[in-house]
Amino acid sequence: METLLENAVRGIPTGCVFALLAVGLVLTYKTSGVFNLAFGAQAYASAAVFYVVRKDHEWPLLWAALLAVVVVGPAIGLLLERVLFRYLRTAGSMAKLVTSLGLLIAIPEVVKLVLGDESRKNPPPLWYVMRTDEWLWPRNTSIVLDAGQIATIAATVTVVVALVLLFRFSSLGLRMRAVVESPRMAELNGVDSERVSMTSWMLSSLLAGLAGVLLAPLFASLNPLDLFTLLVAALAATVFGGLTSIPLTFAGGLLLGVLQAVLAGSLPTDSILATGLRPALPFLVLFLLLLFRPGLRSTREVTDPLATVEAPPPAPVALVRPHWMTVGTRAFGAVVVALGLAACWFLLDGYWLGLVISGIILGIIMMSLIVVVGMGGMLSLCQAALAAIGAFGTAQLVAATGMSVLGAIVIGAVIAAGVGALLAVPVVRLDGVYLALATLAFALMFESIFVPLSWVSGGAVPLSVPRPLIGPIDLADDRWFLLFAVLCAAAVSAVVIRLREGTTGRFLQALQTSDVAAASIGISGRRSRVVAFTVAAAIAGFGGGLMATYVGQANYQSSFPYLIGLVWVALLVSAGARSVQAAVLSGLFFFLFPAILTRLFTFPGNWVESNPDAPSWVASALGAIQPNWAQSVAFILFGIGAITYAKHPEGSIEAQTATSVGAIVRWVERRRGDAGTGPSDPVPPPSPEVTDAPPLAGTGRPTADSGSPG
Amino acid sequence: MSGPLLEAEAVSKRFSGIVALSDVSLHVADGEFVAVIGPNGAGKSTLFNCLSGVLRPDRGTVTFRGRSLERLRPSARARLGIARTFQRIELFGGMTVLDHLLVADRARTRRGGLWSDLFRGSRPTSEELERCGIVLELVGLTEWADRPAESLSLGKGRLVELARALMCDPALLFLDEPSSGLDRHETAEMSATLETVSRQHGTAIVLIEHDVPMVRRLAERTYVLDYGQLIADGPTEDVLGDERVRVAYLGDNS
Ligand SMILES: Nc1ncnc2c1ncn2[C@@H]1O[C@H](COP(=O)(O)OP(=O)(O)OP(=O)(O)O)[C@@H](O)[C@H]1O
Ligand SMILES: [Mg+2]
Numbered sequence: 001m002e003t004l005l006e007n008a009v010r011g012i013p014t015g016c017v018f019a020l021l022a023v024g025l026v027l028t029y030k031t032s033g034v035f036n037l038a039f040g041a042q043a044y045a046s047a048a049v050f051y052v053v054r055k056d057h058e059w060p061l062l063w064a065a066l067l068a069v070v071v072v073g074p075a076i077g078l079l080l081e082r083v084l085f086r087y088l089r090t091a092g093s094m095a096k097l098v099t100s101l102g103l104l105i106a107i108p109e110v111v112k113l114v115l116g117d118e119s120r121k122n123p124p125p126l127w128y129v130m131r132t133d134e135w136l137w138p139r140n141t142s143i144v145l146d147a148g149q150i151a152t153i154a155a156t157v158t159v160v161v162a163l164v165l166l167f168r169f170s171s172l173g174l175r176m177r178a179v180v181e182s183p184r185m186a187e188l189n190g191v192d193s194e195r196v197s198m199t200s201w202m203l204s205s206l207l208a209g210l211a212g213v214l215l216a217p218l219f220a221s222l223n224p225l226d227l228f229t230l231l232v233a234a235l236a237a238t239v240f241g242g243l244t245s246i247p248l249t250f251a252g253g254l255l256l257g258v259l260q261a262v263l264a265g266s267l268p269t270d271s272i273l274a275t276g277l278r279p280a281l282p283f284l285v286l287f288l289l290l291l292f293r294p295g296l297r298s299t300r301e302v303t304d305p306l307a308t309v310e311a312p313p314p315a316p317v318a319l320v321r322p323h324w325m326t327v328g329t330r331a332f333g334a335v336v337v338a339l340g341l342a343a344c345w346f347l348l349d350g351y352w353l354g355l356v357i358s359g360i361i362l363g364i365i366m367m368s369l370i371v372v373v374g375m376g377g378m379l380s381l382c383q384a385a386l387a388a389i390g391a392f393g394t395a396q397l398v399a400a401t402g403m404s405v406l407g408a409i410v411i412g413a414v415i416a417a418g419v420g421a422l423l424a425v426p427v428v429r430l431d432g433v434y435l436a437l438a439t440l441a442f443a444l445m446f447e448s449i450f451v452p453l454s455w456v457s458g459g460a461v462p463l464s465v466p467r468p469l470i471g472p473i474d475l476a477d478d479r480w481f482l483l484f485a486v487l488c489a490a491a492v493s494a495v496v497i498r499l500r501e502g503t504t505g506r507f508l509q510a511l512q513t514s515d516v517a518a519a520s521i522g523i524s525g526r527r528s529r530v531v532a533f534t535v536a537a538a539i540a541g542f543g544g545g546l547m548a549t550y551v552g553q554a555n556y557q558s559s560f561p562y563l564i565g566l567v568w569v570a571l572l573v574s575a576g577a578r579s580v581q582a583a584v585l586s587g588l589f590f591f592l593f594p595a596i597l598t599r600l601f602t603f604p605g606n607w608v609e610s611n612p613d614a615p616s617w618v619a620s621a622l623g624a625i626q627p628n629w630a631q632s633v634a635f636i637l638f639g640i641g642a643i644t645y646a647k648h649p650e651g652s653i654e655a656q657t658a659t660s661v662g663a664i665v666r667w668v669e670r671r672r673g674d675a676g677t678g679p680s681d682p683v684p685p686p687s688p689e690v691t692d693a694p695p696l697a698g699t700g701r702p703t704a705d706s707g708s709p710g
Numbered sequence: 711m712s713g714p715l716l717e718a719e720a721v722s723k724r725f726s727g728i729v730a731l732s733d734v735s736l737h738v739a740d741g742e743f744v745a746v747i748g749p750n751g752a753g754k755s756t757l758f759n760c761l762s763g764v765l766r767p768d769r770g771t772v773t774f775r776g777r778s779l780e781r782l783r784p785s786a787r788a789r790l791g792i793a794r795t796f797q798r799i800e801l802f803g804g805m806t807v808l809d810h811l812l813v814a815d816r817a818r819t820r821r822g823g824l825w826s827d828l829f830r831g832s833r834p835t836s837e838e839l840e841r842c843g844i845v846l847e848l849v850g851l852t853e854w855a856d857r858p859a860e861s862l863s864l865g866k867g868r869l870v871e872l873a874r875a876l877m878c879d880p881a882l883l884f885l886d887e888p889s890s891g892l893d894r895h896e897t898a899e900m901s902a903t904l905e906t907v908s909r910q911h912g913t914a915i916v917l918i919e920h921d922v923p924m925v926r927r928l929a930e931r932t933y934v935l936d937y938g939q940l941i942a943d944g945p946t947e948d949v950l951g952d953e954r955v956r957v958a959y960l961g962d963n964s
Pocket of ligand 2: 886
C-alpha cells in the first residue's frame, strides 16, 4: 500500500494542473455564461509572450511575469469582451460556444503572426530554483516534487481559495452571476452590467494567463495544441463540478490527477491499457461523467426571461421563396457546377486540380455537419473522427479482402454509421454544450486509444488505398476522379436535401425550435436525433473513404486530426449550417483559400527581388511578408467567420442568398407589374401584424370584465 | 359522464425551496370539460407539466385509461392521445401554419421517415391536406395557412397551437391560458371553438384560465389551486361561489 499512496501523492501536481485550468473555465462560465474553449488559446498567448520577453529579450523574471500574466492576460480578456462577448450576452449557449471555437482557432494564429512562428523549445519556468528535493523533501521516499510542481500546487490552492472567498463574501461575485442570468434584469436592478462583465472577463483571462505561463514548462516546446488538449482533459473536472462549483471542480481535478497516477503505477507498462488508456483517461472520465453525472442530463439551459424582448430571427429563405425561384436557383446551380467542372477539367494543373478535388470531398464531409448541426441542432465535434473511421474501414477492407474500392467505401460508411449510432444513443440525451463536450471527448478518445491500434489504422505506417476502376474509366486520372467526386457530392446533396425538406427534416426542425412542443405532438426527440446522428456519421464515413481513396492512404494525422475537425465546424456554421452549397463552398474554401493566399504572399518578395533599386523601406516592408503566413491568415479568417455566427446564425451564404433572392423576386415582380399581365403576386405580402412578444406571465387576477362572482 | 380517463392522485412537486404542488388529485372523465384556476404561481402550469410528462412529479401517480404514465416520456403520452398547448406560446420556427398541422399529423400517423423521404418523396397527400383543412376551418385559420407561423399575432399563434394539438386527435386536451394575450373578440372566438371541440368531438378538455366568464361558460367542474394546494373542487358554479375561493383567488376581501 506504500506504493499506492506514493503514486497517489505523485498525482497531486498533475491534479492541480487540471484543477487550475478547470477552475478557470468554471470561472468564465459562471461569470460570463460562455463555455470558453478558447481558454487554452488565451493561456498560450500569455505563455508565448512570457517566452519571448524572458528568453529572447532576457527580461527579469518579475517583469516578464507581470507583463505576461497581469497585463497581457486581462488585456486579451478586455479586448474579447469589448469587441465580442458584450454583444453575445443574451445569445444562446450554442452561439457562445461557436464563438469560442472560432477564437480557439484564431488566437494562436494571431500569436504566431505577431511573435513569429519559430518553434519555442523548453519554455522558461515561472520560478528560479529548479529542484527542491534536496532541501525540501525527505530523500528516502521516491516522491520527488520539483519547484514547478510546488508552484503549481501553491498557485492553484491560492486561486481556489481566493475565488471561493470572492463568491461567498463579496457582492462582486453575486453581481457577476446576476449579469449572466439576465443582463437586462440585472440592469433594471441597478447593476452596471458593462462594468461587471468587463471585470469578469479580465479576471478569468488573468487566470488563463497564469495557467499558461505556469503550465508551459510541462511540455518540451510551447504549442497551442498541447495546451488545448490539456484543457479538454481538465474538462472532466469542470463537469465534475457541474460547471458551477469551484470547490467541487478543484476536487475533481485532484481526483483525476491521482487516479491517473495510481493507474500508471498499477498497470503493466507494456499493455495496451497503459499505453492507450492512460493518456485517454481524462477523456474517458469526461465522457462517462457527461453520461452518468446526475443532474446534467436534465439541465435545461437557463433562459433569460427578458430575452424574448429580442426580435425573432428572420424566416428562412425557403419559406419566403416562391416555387419558380426555387426551380430557377436549382437550374442556375446546375449550370454553375457544369461550367466550373469544365473549367477545372481544361484549365487547372495538377496542383490546383488536387485542391479542388480535396475541397469537394471535404464538402461531402461538411454535409454530414449539415445533417447533425444544421438540421439536428447538435454541435457534434467528432465528425472528423467518424470520417477517419470511414477511411480506416475502407483501407482495412481493401487490404484484408482485396474487394473493390467502391464497395469498401460504402461498407466503410456503414461502419461509421454503426459507430455513430452507438455513440448517438447515449449522447443525444445531452443538451447543447454537454453534447458538444461529449463528442469532443469521443474524438480525443478515438485519437488516443483507437488510432494507434493496428487493427484500426494499420499501425505506424498508414494503409494505402488504391484508386478504383469503373468500367473503362481509371480514376487514377485526377480529371476523372474530379468528375467522380462531383457526382458523389451531387448524390449526397440530393440525399441531404430530401431529408431536409422531408418529414425527417421537419421533425428535426420542430425539435430544434421547440422541443417541448415537438414532444407534445408525439415526436420522439431521441429517435429523431439518433437517426440524424447516424445518417451524418454515414455521410462523414463516406467522405472519409473518398478522401482516403483520393489521397491514396488512410492517413489520420494529415487528413482527420480532431483540431482540423473543429476548424471544419467553425467554417461550416459561419457559411450556413443548413445549405448544401455552403457545405461545398466551405470545403473548397478550406483548401483553396490558403493556397491562393500563399500565391499572393509570394508577389511582394518576388517584386523586391526583381526591383533591386526600390527604396529600402519599401523593400523591407514588402520583403517581410512571408508566404508561410498564408495558413495563419486563413485560419484567422476561418475563426473570425465563426465569430460572426452569433450575428448571422443562418450563415453568411444563407444570408447572402436571402438578400439576392429577395432582390430578384422584387425585380421580377416589378417587371410583371409593369407589363400588367403577370399572375397575381406569388409571394404573400409582408405581414401587417408584427409578432407580439409573449407576455411574461398571465394576468394573475381575473380579467376586468369578469366582475365579482356571486 | 362516462368512465374515468385521467386520474392523478396526490401529485406533489417541489422546486428546491418552493412547494409548487402538494398532494393534488385531479380526475377527468371521458368527454368532460374541467377548469383549473388559481392565482399566479399557484402551480397550475406545473400540474400540467407533471401530467403531460414535461416534469416528473416527486410523489403521486398519474394514470390514463387505467394505465400508469409514470415511465412514459412526453412524446409517448402524446401518442396515447394527450395533447396540450403552452402558456408561453411554443411554435416551430421556419414553418407555415399548414406545416405545423402536417407535422402533427405525420407524428400521429407515423407516416414518413428516412426511407420514404429518400425514395417516395414527402409531399402531403390529399387525405392529409383534407384533415388539415378540417381543423384549419374549425379554428378559423384557413386563410392564414401559408403564412409563416412566427409572423402571426399572439392570438393567431394561440390558435395555431390549438390546431396543432387537435391534429393529434386527442382524447384529452390540456389548454394553458388559451385566452391570455387575446382581445375580447378573439377570446369569444376561442370560447366558441373550444365549445365545438368539446361538444362535437367529445374531447375531454382541462382548461387553465384567468378569464372567469369563460370558465363559467365552458367548464362543468372546476379545481382551484392556491400555493400548490387544492383548495376547492366541484361543479363550477359552486366553486366560484365558495368563500375561500373568493378570498384566495378572486381578491374579494369584503
Ligand atoms: N422550472 C422551475 N424551477 C423553479 N421553480 C419553478 C419552476 N417552474 C415553476 N416554478 C415555481 O413554481 C411555482 C408554480 O409555478 P406555475 O408556473 O406552476 O404557476 P401557475 O399557477 O402556472 O402561475 P401563472 O398563473 O403565473 O401561470 C411558482 O412559484 C414558480 O416560480
Ligand atoms: Mg402558468
